[in-house]
Amino acid sequence: MPELAEVEFFRKRWSAGHGAKVLAVRLHAGKKIFRDCDPAQLTRHLTGAKLLSSTTAAKQMLFEFSGTGLPRAESRWLGVHLGMTGELRVEPPGYEAAAHDHLILVQRERLLVFKDPRMFGGVRFHHGKTAPVWWTRIAPAILSPAFTVEVVAAFLQRRARAPIKAVLLMQERFPGIGNWMADEVLWRAAIHPQRPAGSLSVAEVRTLHRECRKVCRLALDTIAGEGDYLPPDLNAHIPKSWLFWHRWSDGGRCPRTKQPLVREEVGGRTTCWSPARQKRG
DNA sequence: ATTGATGTTGTCGG
């Protein structure tokens, strides 16, 4: 489920616990979720710590906790990646862990729950003054000034022979873009997903760059909500005019041309496009 | 029973 805006949606749920202490940590040690960290260390350092703040970058979240007192300048950092099926929830006190609730941070007024059935996601832990390298080395956001047409053009040249759809999924340059967002971008830009990345014209690269930014902005506003507002569900406010609602199964129609959509594997992922709008060429 | 799913990573061949 989780791409850029969905990740932000889930982060916002846990932000209900900002300013509150973690009384206890409950986890399923040994689960694959913990492959990149030591569950015992995570438990030791987060118990008694206060959740200070959180941010997202690409498809990842970072939660910062203060210590219980000792080295004042040191923070504890919890990184979360939701993989394919991960989600964060808030449950009331007394909640008992259900299947696949692999990590729970217990606070006095709520429980912060991380659930992930397929366990392609994971958590990481770091202890120190500043955010860990596995966080700081994430590529600059698509909505940041660093994401320029020039940078995109250069990247497409380096990946010239790969289908543009596959290139859009590369987190090193398009952080946060996932399968449905890539399709949404190409559909809006009217570019065929199988086009080699190096074959796009200068004008097409400019359009692609613009639509990347637009889709990120629109997705964040409608899925994660503006400001403090958090929509009741992930999809609650996604307009029917997006490809999103029409791409998941065969037989869909392009919301713009009303012509049939095609679904086929491109770059190893199911890809949906509108042949009437996205031509090869 | 079979198939596919909103993601990443390691491996292999060119």
Place this chain on the structure above:
DNA sequence: GCCGACAACATCAA
């Protein structure tokens, strides 16, 4: 060493 293709990972729902 870089690039691109693909299998593997673990579970559930249609």
